[in-house]
Amino acid sequence: MSDELPKTAVEEPAEDDWGAALAEAAEDDLAAHAAAERILADPVPVAGPVEPTRVLNQAEIDSLLGFGNGAGGDDGGGSGMERVIARGLVSYERLPMLEIVFDRLVRILSTTLRNFTSDTVEVSIDEIQSLRFGDYLNSIPLPAMLSVFKAEEWDNYGLVVVDSALIYSVVDVLLGGRRGTSAMRIEGRPYTTIERTLVERLVNVVMNDLSEAFAPLSPVRFKFERLEVNPRFAMISRSSNAAVLVRLRIDMDSRGGELQLMLPYATLEPVRDLLLQQFMGEKFGRDSIWETHLAEELRQTGVALDVVLDEQTMALSDVLRLQVGDQILLNVGPGAPVRLRCGETSLFEGLVGRRNDRLAVRIENVLAREDASRGAEDLA
Template identity: 25%
Template sequence: MSDVLSQSEIDELLQALSAGELDVQDIKEENKEKKIKKYDFRRPDKFAKDQLRTLQIIHENFSRLLNTFLSGYLRTYINVEVISVEQLTYYEFSNSISNPAVLGIINFKPMSGQVILDISTDIAFTMIERVLGGTGKLVKEVRSFTEIELTLLKKIIIKINKLLTESWENIVELNPSLDKIETNSQFAQIVSPNETIALITMSIKVGNIEGLINICIPHLVIEPIIQKLSTKLWFSSNNKEISDSEKKALQVGLKKANVEVKAIIGESTITVGDFLNLQVGDVIPLNTKIDEDIKIIVGDKLKFLGKPGLKKKNLAIKITDLVEEGDE
């Protein structure tokens, strides 16, 4: 921001102009001079802001998929969020990794090259503890991973790979595979130290334990598809119409889904003492009449009304009415 001239400075400037000591044309020419922008050749900007934004959208989708998968796989509370997406040199990334580490070297097929999935050791030990049936309580100790622990981590990372395929599907059809797991960053040199990378940093919480997951994507790996990393292309891909074959596949998948269906014949309230003393032949009065329709619950919603009966000596329910949404 330019400095504000005082009244005395303004008077001096006007006096210099009127006396011919200062030429207005010289001032204009000075303003036309090109401004110099600093550029660090050691850290070239190979990713545009729009491309980094698209990478963030891709991995926000990935974080939601990872959240759902780990919640079921580890049977505990999971929270995964994207913190930042930035470009660095590979040297800066590898130099920030502490040992021991959990570095999944992933072959990013059909792209030519590898990416790194870096999981903090606290989270890795907690996931192993949960898989083995423990509470997931973190024990503060610095040690290397055993062969059994690395095998368990390998299985988890292989499953995470499948989530990468789904999150990148709008850009490219990936078929990633885990090459190996390294616990020392010195043995995970996938590109030259000065190569530019995109570093996606995600925070993860497993139960009460917090940590980080980093995904290191070298520019060389995704250079063939770098032009597709634009938010405009991403949203246009998201809004494409579903084909008839995709609709049919969705219908087939829905028909195979298992849904819990239960018929509520009636309800009653009794004491714990009466419940403990129930005998064969005892009668419990319900809050429904004999000729009244019973409720049929699909999932957790009331969907039908029906009459109980028999079909070929089997207990059955005959649906008599459909309950529209909002009529419950």
């Protein structure tokens, strides 16, 4: 009996402690699960009202990225991400004078190409658009010839692209091809030296006409630099830079092709203020009738002439002591020349005399601009 009682007394407290530990662990697990459920049910509050999150469906995602069948729509302006990217471009429509310059180029080029080819030539503008330079290089249809030119006064470059149809048409016309027949096209071969030389002559004609088209706005000379057949060697600007593209359609009877003129906006930056002008007409704002009228009215404007006999410098105290009857002696003798002034400008030298019982001045000498300004400084 004495041996079992202590054993029983030792085991009972151990079982009680183990049960209490299990119960406490179970309560902790229940509390943790309850806290997790509360967190999931009630998120952490934020400042302001929380709007429910809207999930885009697949059609809306395709429309945003421009992958849908209706991308571009009827407005032709693209959709989604294309519009976001295009927002960074500068539209050529913000430069009103640029359209007038290109319209003038078409008229001049039509006459020049008729003399150049001795054939009937019609030049028209197919499209004027703004795009990124890298996108344009990737869209050039090959084979083509890319001519790099430099605007010397603006210290920047431009690009003229002649497509294969126009190349073969020009070669056929200049080398005496029969009229009324389409030009023969041989694809898959490099351009010959004769073809490159004739295209270079065509580009020089376009450069001269482009310089003449810009002449009323700003004198500039476009100089041909080099001829390339690979767009990678015609990088005159960064791929992300904006540029303006003009597509010109050149038709010669049943032959013809397309000539594309690319001008980066960095090239047009020196004359940007002039291109922003509006309603200037073909003469770019110059009105000869108004100039003639203004010149006639200025010639009829009345001005006052002062005859200066002499000028002296006196102390203020001497001026204050002057009384009625005092005399001021002039430092000029009889017959000395006098100056005629308009305001502060000396214009003439003359002699004082009398005519018909009136004092008169006879002009003897017309003062030059330097003498007049020197005389005004001496008088001052």
